[in-house]
Amino acid sequence: MRALWFLTWRLLVNSVRRTLRHPVRAVVFALVVGWFGFVTVGNLIFAIGIRVRSAPHLPPDFTVVSMDNLLALIMALHLTMLWQPLSPWAGSTSVPLFTQADVHFLFPSPQKRPTVFFFLLFTRGLANSLFTLLVLVFLVIVVGQELMVNALMGRHPSNVSLSWAYPLMYLLAFTGLLFSGVYITLREERREGFRRRLSTGFWCVIGLLAGMLGVYGYRAWSTGYEPLQEVVWHALHNPMVAIPLLPLRALAEAALVFYNGWTPYVSLGFLVWGGFTACTLWLLIREEGWLYELATRMSSLTTAYSLRRQSSAYAAYQDVISYTTSLGSAVPRWWLFEMWTPQGVWALLWCNGLLLWRMAKGMMLSWGLFFGMAMLALIVFLKRYEPEMYPVVGVISMYTFSFFSLFLTQVLLVVAVRRAEMNKSLPFRATHIIWMEILPPTLFVWLLVTCLWGAFCVLLPQQWAMLTSNYLRVFSIVPLWHAGMFMVYLLVPDQSDYTQRALLGMLLMPVFGLTLLPMLAIWGITAWLSLPAMAGAVITFVVNAAVTWAVVGIAGKRYAHVNLAE
Amino acid sequence: MLEVTNLYKSFRNVRAVNGLSLHVQSGEIVGLLGPNGAGKTTTLRCICGILRPDAGQIVVGGFDLAKQEQQAKRLMAFIPETPNPYELLTVREHIQFVAMCYGTMDTFRERIEELLHRFDLKEKENELVATLSKGMRQKLAVACAFVHNAKVFLCDEPLIGIDPKGQHELKSELQRLRDEGCAVLVSTHQLDTAERLCDRVIIMQAGRKLAEGTLAELQTQAQMADSTLEQVFLRLTEEAKDAGAVVSDMATSGQ
Numbered sequence: 001m002r003a004l005w006f007l008t009w010r011l012l013v014n015s016v017r018r019t020l021r022h023p024v025r026a027v028v029f030a031l032v033v034g035w036f037g038f039v040t041v042g043n044l045i046f047a048i049g050i051r052v053r054s055a056p057h058l059p060p061d062f063t064v065v066s067m068d069n070l071l072a073l074i075m076a077l078h079l080t081m082l083w084q085p086l087s088p089w090a091g092s093t094s095v096p097l098f099t100q101a102d103v104h105f106l107f108p109s110p111q112k113r114p115t116v117f118f119f120l121l122f123t124r125g126l127a128n129s130l131f132t133l134l135v136l137v138f139l140v141i142v143v144g145q146e147l148m149v150n151a152l153m154g155r156h157p158s159n160v161s162l163s164w165a166y167p168l169m170y171l172l173a174f175t176g177l178l179f180s181g182v183y184i185t186l187r188e189e190r191r192e193g194f195r196r197r198l199s200t201g202f203w204c205v206i207g208l209l210a211g212m213l214g215v216y217g218y219r220a221w222s223t224g225y226e227p228l229q230e231v232v233w234h235a236l237h238n239p240m241v242a243i244p245l246l247p248l249r250a251l252a253e254a255a256l257v258f259y260n261g262w263t264p265y266v267s268l269g270f271l272v273w274g275g276f277t278a279c280t281l282w283l284l285i286r287e288e289g290w291l292y293e294l295a296t297r298m299s300s301l302t303t304a305y306s307l308r309r310q311s312s313a314y315a316a317y318q319d320v321i322s323y324t325t326s327l328g329s330a331v332p333r334w335w336l337f338e339m340w341t342p343q344g345v346w347a348l349l350w351c352n353g354l355l356l357w358r359m360a361k362g363m364m365l366s367w368g369l370f371f372g373m374a375m376l377a378l379i380v381f382l383k384r385y386e387p388e389m390y391p392v393v394g395v396i397s398m399y400t401f402s403f404f405s406l407f408l409t410q411v412l413l414v415v416a417v418r419r420a421e422m423n424k425s426l427p428f429r430a431t432h433i434i435w436m437e438i439l440p441p442t443l444f445v446w447l448l449v450t451c452l453w454g455a456f457c458v459l460l461p462q463q464w465a466m467l468t469s470n471y472l473r474v475f476s477i478v479p480l481w482h483a484g485m486f487m488v489y490l491l492v493p494d495q496s497d498y499t500q501r502a503l504l505g506m507l508l509m510p511v512f513g514l515t516l517l518p519m520l521a522i523w524g525i526t527a528w529l530s531l532p533a534m535a536g537a538v539i540t541f542v543v544n545a546a547v548t549w550a551v552v553g554i555a556g557k558r559y560a561h562v563n564l565a566e
Numbered sequence: 567m568l569e570v571t572n573l574y575k576s577f578r579n580v581r582a583v584n585g586l587s588l589h590v591q592s593g594e595i596v597g598l599l600g601p602n603g604a605g606k607t608t609t610l611r612c613i614c615g616i617l618r619p620d621a622g623q624i625v626v627g628g629f630d631l632a633k634q635e636q637q638a639k640r641l642m643a644f645i646p647e648t649p650n651p652y653e654l655l656t657v658r659e660h661i662q663f664v665a666m667c668y669g670t671m672d673t674f675r676e677r678i679e680e681l682l683h684r685f686d687l688k689e690k691e692n693e694l695v696a697t698l699s700k701g702m703r704q705k706l707a708v709a710c711a712f713v714h715n716a717k718v719f720l721c722d723e724p725l726i727g728i729d730p731k732g733q734h735e736l737k738s739e740l741q742r743l744r745d746e747g748c749a750v751l752v753s754t755h756q757l758d759t760a761e762r763l764c765d766r767v768i769i770m771q772a773g774r775k776l777a778e779g780t781l782a783e784l785q786t787q788a789q790m791a792d793s794t795l796e797q798v799f800l801r802l803t804e805e806a807k808d809a810g811a812v813v814s815d816m817a818t819s820g821q
Contacts, residue, residue: 002666003663003666003667006662006663006666007652007655007663010654010655010659010663011652011654011655014654014655014656014659014694015654018654018694018696099650099652100650101650101651101652101653103616103646103650104644104646104649104650104651104707105649105651105652105660105663105664105667105707105710106667107614107615107616108614108615108616108639108642108643108644109639109664109667109668110635110636110637110639110640110667110668110669111667112636113635189578192578289618290618292615292616292617292618293616293617293618296611296616296617496653497654
């Protein structure tokens, strides 16, 4: 056990040291940590100031309905967060729970098998999800000072003693899901198709629940009631839906234990999550002899994934083919890539486009499906509001869809930076390579936004000028976002290093903010000068294009020196 | 010192090791040869406890690996093919970590300087492993194998990626280990090295043992007197492949 603690501690310390030794990374690290520290401490002091100035109280209009909405929101947040520990089941190999180093140096050693396995699983799994949790805590501190003051000092001081409930339940849920993800992987190793069957069953249940909630929402909407409120009520109080969602409800109740005190849901949650964790632990311990073999398999998947990311574009293409073939699935083909075979630097675009298509086809289809459903929902939603709201919704949806698409495309940029070592040897300028790397994801987002713009222009032909001016703004900001992200990835290229990964998470949001600045400035100036919207859009388009060009130029200089080992 | 009996290992529908038996005595270097996919690495990984065999027994220094895993592992050292050390440990920390795993910190304190010098790692001792070249990583893996008092050395392609001087030194080390009474099992594709280094070789194909013995015994088996190990190896593996193809043809034609 001492050796395992030594390993964990040294990996952490050396990761921070490595970051601090790199001059640019050290400055960025200091700025980012300083900013987060300043904001956190500032908000805490401000929160205490509120306490001193006036007796804290909940907003007067904070009703049972508000509490229901809050519970539903926290449940939805957990639904997205708790996917992470399940990643081994989901087939994701990007989260390194086990590495080849463990296989080569730790597993042959006389350390006890369950100790090594569960220690690595738990510490690395937790470290992967800890960052998400820290971001949430940060948001609560920044946004919810008054709520926090109420919780900690005001309304229910006795509930403060129950503050252990949420972290403990979260830990139980996290551990249980992590163990179950690993156990499912073990079963899949023995019998192919197990994961697929389980996944199908799971999605059927989710689909059934979503369908039921959709029906309730539709009924409410058709009878003139607020559909969202009806959906929330059924999710929390209708036994048909509320019972399957009980584990999530329990987590939400535990998170709000400051306000609501110890409810029966909290007790039930401990029983459910505790029982689940104990069961999955028992299942894994029963398979003690297979634990190293499973970890070896998981680490080789991670390594294969990492190798594919590091290899040259063509090698990556070959790897993807052999990988998909080894999985028994047919290699996806598209006529476009069969017909179009460009020469020179455009060959990189061809290759990157093909890789994007092959590696992210599932994600793209899911996102497209979601996009289509959201479009339908928007059209239904539009009918309820005044006609002057129509174009506003159209514009907002273009911005939000393009922004949320970045969560999908940013994964592809990590892959692009990993390929830098090999791509640098190609006879092309670094800036050209970067253009070819950021163009495929940009084209994907452009396609989505263009569909949205087209749909709204058909729906609201009289508003085409407003829609088009904003379309131009969105169109020009997308490559700038990708160039900005690429720049950040070049700064922190090694995502297997915890410090660099944390830095990446903290840097992306400020970079998005910075890339929006030119657009916002031009918007302000054109409004002040009372220029037409289209003129402002054209200026924004030109300025964004110039800024993107400049960012790619700067990134090109950095690209030539990027070194994953430094 | 190392006794493997009827070892079987499958991955889903692929049988990687098929009833392999072998032994390595103290003071002996045995070469494990075979074409790609013959099951050499799987065999070594089963012996060092990374993979769990489907059937068979592995006994190291009198300890059954299935029943007395800790005792058996304490006697073994494993040098992996293309090692992937912990990139965010320094060279010194890495060797220390391995020593801690084996509970031999006293030996670490005694040997660390000598190991660092012997494997040309002294200048890099405080550098992160991430900065090491492929060859240096291989040397680090070898140094880690020497940090505890192992009696059985399992080497999976140990010479790959090491410069000629390093290869020479590693071969001398293995010979020294043999002289000190250790058992060494080396998997390699370098047949000339195996010929000069190993006391005995085992040729594997498709998870089975094809032939075993000294060079002279293998020459007799292949009816190729005065031939090199490479010629014998090629003859035996080609014959086995042809025989396998004939059996396969007979099976498909229903004979």
